[in-house]
Amino acid sequence: MNTIFIPHLLKAPKRTLYWDFKQSFRDLPTLTPVRGELWVTHRGNFLEVRAKAETIVTLTCDRCLNQYNQRLMLDDSEIILLDSKANLPGIPGEEKEVNLEDMEEALSPQGHFEPESWIYEQLCLTLPVQQNCGEDCPGAGLSNDDEKEDLAAQGADIKVDARWSALADLKKQLGANGN
Ligand SMILES: [Zn+2]
Known part of the structure; x- marks a missing residue:
């Protein structure tokens, strides 16, 4: 155009x-x-x-x-x-x-x-002002509204934590194999 x-x-x-x-x-x-x-x-x-x-x-x-x-x-x-x-x-x-x-x-x-x-x-x-992926949103699983908001605020950290723990597991495995 x-x-x-x-x-x-x-x-x-x-x-x-x-x-x-x-x-x-x-x-x-x-x-x-x-x-x-x-x-x-x-x-x-x-x-x-x-x-x-x-x-x-x-x-x-x-x-x-x-x-x-x-x-x-x-x-x-x-x-x-x-x-x-x-x-x-x-x-x-x-x-x-x-x-x-x-x-x-x-x-x-x-x-x-x-x-x-x-x-x-x-x-x-x-575009929607509030973007929400839907009823199955894993961030909306808690009954208390305050906790929901806390979880949303921490969303980024939780993801990183999951990755870190996976990395920690991997390190353990590698360490076990090395010995
Ligand atoms: Zn979501």
């Missing part, structure tokens, strides 16, 4: 560009490429962006630190204002009322829209 020069949209049929895409993202580890559809329509003073996408993302459980796979579904649309003042540096000495929220969702009418970045951001927004 190439970057769109926004004025080019005005010449597209129905002022709309459409992609049927299959895309991997460097910063989002997915088991399968993200598959989906994207529509970008020029509506005069704003862009209407709509996407449907699906992938399986590899996440790390907050509790047991194991990796697990989760399906992500995206079905979303967004209005991006076209504002000739967007993306332009402020004029020194001139006070301008800036609403940060508006600025974020505004582009210059002579600017560019990046479909890949937009989809990447939308996918990141659908």
Whole structure:
């Protein structure tokens, strides 16, 4: 998906560009490429962006630190204002009322829209805030909630301990063979 020069949209049929895409993202580890559809329509003073996408993302459980796979579904649309003042540096000495929220969702009418970045951001927004590998999570085996949290906090140490004890066993075996 190439970057769109926004004025080019005005010449597209129905002022709309459409992609049927299959895309991997460097910063989002997915088991399968993200598959989906994207529509970008020029509506005069704003862009209407709509996407449907699906992938399986590899996440790390907050509790047991194991990796697990989760399906992500995206079905979303967004209005991006076209504002000739967007993306332009402020004029020194001139006070301008800036609403940060508006600025974020505004582009210059002579600017560019990046479909890949937009989809990447939308996918990141659908990621679960708390990542949990599921009912069989070995970190959730205790009945007391406080103990569960303690175990989660110690998850990394417990794993290391297991490895160390395996190493200690191996050393014992080697020592026994040597004698
Ligand atoms: Zn887990």
